[in-house]
Amino acid sequence: MFKYNCLNPIASVGLDLFSNDYEKVEDLGQADAALVRSAAMHDLELPDCLLAVARAGAGVNNIPLDKCAEKGIVVFNTPGANANGVKELVFAGMLYASRDIVGGIDWCLANQNDENIAKTAEKQKKNFAGTEISGKKLGVIGLGAIGVLVANAAIHMGMDVYGYDPYISVSAAWNLSRSVKHISNVEDIYRECDYITIHVPLLDSTKKMVNAEAIAMMKPNAIVLNFARDLLVDEEAMVEALAAGKIKKYVSDFPNPTTVGAKGCIVTPHLGASTAESEDNCAIMAVREIRDYMENGNIVHSVNFPDCSMGACTTAGRIGILHRNVSGMISQYSTTLGDAGMNIAGMTNKSKGDYAYVLIDVDSPVTDEVIQKLENIEGVLKVRKVK
Numbered sequence: 172m173f174k175y176n177c178l179n180p181i182a183s184v185g186l187d188l189f190s191n192d193y194e195k196v197e198d199l200g201q202a203d204a205a206l207v208r209s210a211a212m213h214d215l216e217l218p219d220c221l222l223a224v225a226r227a228g229a230g231v232n233n234i235p236l237d238k239c240a241e242k243g244i245v246v247f248n249t250p251g252a253n254a255n256g257v258k259e260l261v262f263a264g265m266l267y268a269s270r271d272i273v274g275g276i277d278w279c280l281a282n283q284n285d286e287n288i289a290k291t292a293e294k295q296k297k298n299f300a301g302t303e304i305s306g307k308k309l310g311v312i313g314l315g316a317i318g319v320l321v322a323n324a325a326i327h328m329g330m331d332v333y334g335y336d337p338y339i340s341v342s343a344a345w346n347l348s349r350s351v352k353h354i355s356n357v358e359d360i361y362r363e364c365d366y367i368t369i370h371v372p373l374l375d376s377t378k379k380m381v382n383a384e385a386i387a388m389m390k391p392n393a394i395v396l397n398f399a400r401d402l403l404v405d406e407e408a409m410v411e412a413l414a415a416g417k418i419k420k421y422v423s424d425f426p427n428p429t430t431v432g433a434k435g436c437i438v439t440p441h442l443g444a445s446t447a448e449s450e451d452n453c454a455i456m457a458v459r460e461i462r463d464y465m466e467n468g469n470i471v472h473s474v475n476f477p478d479c480s481m482g483a484c485t486t487a488g489r490i491g492i493l494h495r496n497v498s499g500m501i502s503q504y505s506t507t508l509g510d511a512g513m514n515i516a517g518m519t520n521k522s523k524g525d526y527a528y529v530l531i532d533v534d535s536p537v538t539d540e541v542i543q544k545l546e547n548i549e550g551v552l553k554v555r556k557v558k
């Protein structure tokens with residue numbers, strides 16, 4: 172029986188995919204696996220029994236990835252599962268920033284008792300008028316799951332789209348419209364574009380990447396959209412630029428005391444992935460990832476360990492070993508198994524940065540003694556008897 176804990180509400184269509192071999196527990200301290208959305212995990216005590224964390228979403232800045240890796244906890248996310256939900260809200264953001272739609276709605280509500288509202292509206296509407304997005308230049312920073320969808324949809328909306336991503340994946344490049352102009356220097360986006368939208372992960376290297384210098388390069392009346400993370404932008408500098416009339420609007424999905432209520436800021440309460448479809452997609456993918464890891468030892472879509480998959484185990488036993496990515500590990504495993512008289516029927520070893528994972532199928536049952544010997548090897552973080 173496996174135990175899982177939900178640190179945030181997770182869509183039932185996903186949780187329903189857990190078989191009778193899984194039990195939901197309220198205490199993380201008892202869980203083999205945890206499912207999370209945006210709950211901050213950095214200060215949580217991670218129990219020794221925890222084997223996996225699945226982020227039902229894309230961003231993993233709320234999870235201590237290295238701390239998890241050191242404890243042999245595999246962290247997954249659900250790439251692309253909420254991308255369409257975010258893409259659609261980005262377009263809402265562009266439209267809200269282009270005309271004073273919110274001001275117009277507020278005006279109607281404030282004048283709801285005016286019997287002549289239809290006539291008065293015709294006089295007042297010029298106050299809420301704006302511009303169209305068709306024909307404008309859009310810069311997309313980060314061409315992953317969301318950036319590609321935004322860029323492609325913007326082409327269909329008649330925009331002139333510039334894309335920047337020095338680390339673009341092959342599959343994202345395949346999916347990107349050929350009409351998107353490839354930009355190799357992000358400053359060209361800052362200088363040229365009327366709308367700039369950010370879709371990169373929050374990492375040490377991307378923190379405040381849109382800084383005061385970048386903002387100073389932008390066109391007068393540029394509109395900046397941030398549906399990625401607030402810390403990607405120097406928001407103090409942004410608020411100053413808005414107050415000075417240098418930037419027209421800053422649309423952010425991350426409310427905080429700096430931006431909420433500041434002139435020119437349009438802020439939504441982290442709604443990008445809050446659609447039934449995105450929540451369902453993320454939950455389904457997260458549960459499938461956890462089940463594949465718990466039941467087969469396979470790692471698919473991990474952010475702190477390499478992906479490594481051998482399907483279902485068809486031999487007498489399977490061992491999964493999470494270890495440091497250092498030389499000489501595999502030979503020690505084969506010696507340990509050989510000394511125990513165990514034949515290796517199949518093996519896959521993958522590495523990612525400082526960490527690596529090996530799956531070993533064996534022709535005889537896995538004993539606790541062998542597991543203990545493998546655990547004692549220097550550099551091993553966790554050993555699992557999968558079968």
Ligand SMILES: NC(=O)C1=CN([C@@H]2O[C@H](COP(=O)(O)OP(=O)(O)OC[C@H]3O[C@@H](n4cnc5c(N)ncnc54)[C@H](O)[C@@H]3O)[C@@H](O)[C@H]2O)C=CC1
Nearest residue numbers: 229230313314315316317336338370371372398399443444
């Ligand atoms: N508002 C919301 O509710 C949501 C926000 N997000 C945020 O959006 C981010 C992006 O999500 P996805 O597109 O699904 O992730 P993704 O991993 O598919 O794409 C991220 C892209 O950013 C690129 N990148 C990394 N560093 C870069 C840099 N310095 N300059 C340019 N490009 C860079 C990567 O190469 C990758 O192609 C997430 O990390 C998360 O923070 C994601 C989903 C929902």
Ligand SMILES: O=C(O)CCC(=O)C(=O)O
Nearest residue numbers: 208209228229230444445
């Ligand atoms: O689960 C959520 O609502 C947050 C989505 C998000 O920010 C992400 O997937 O990175």
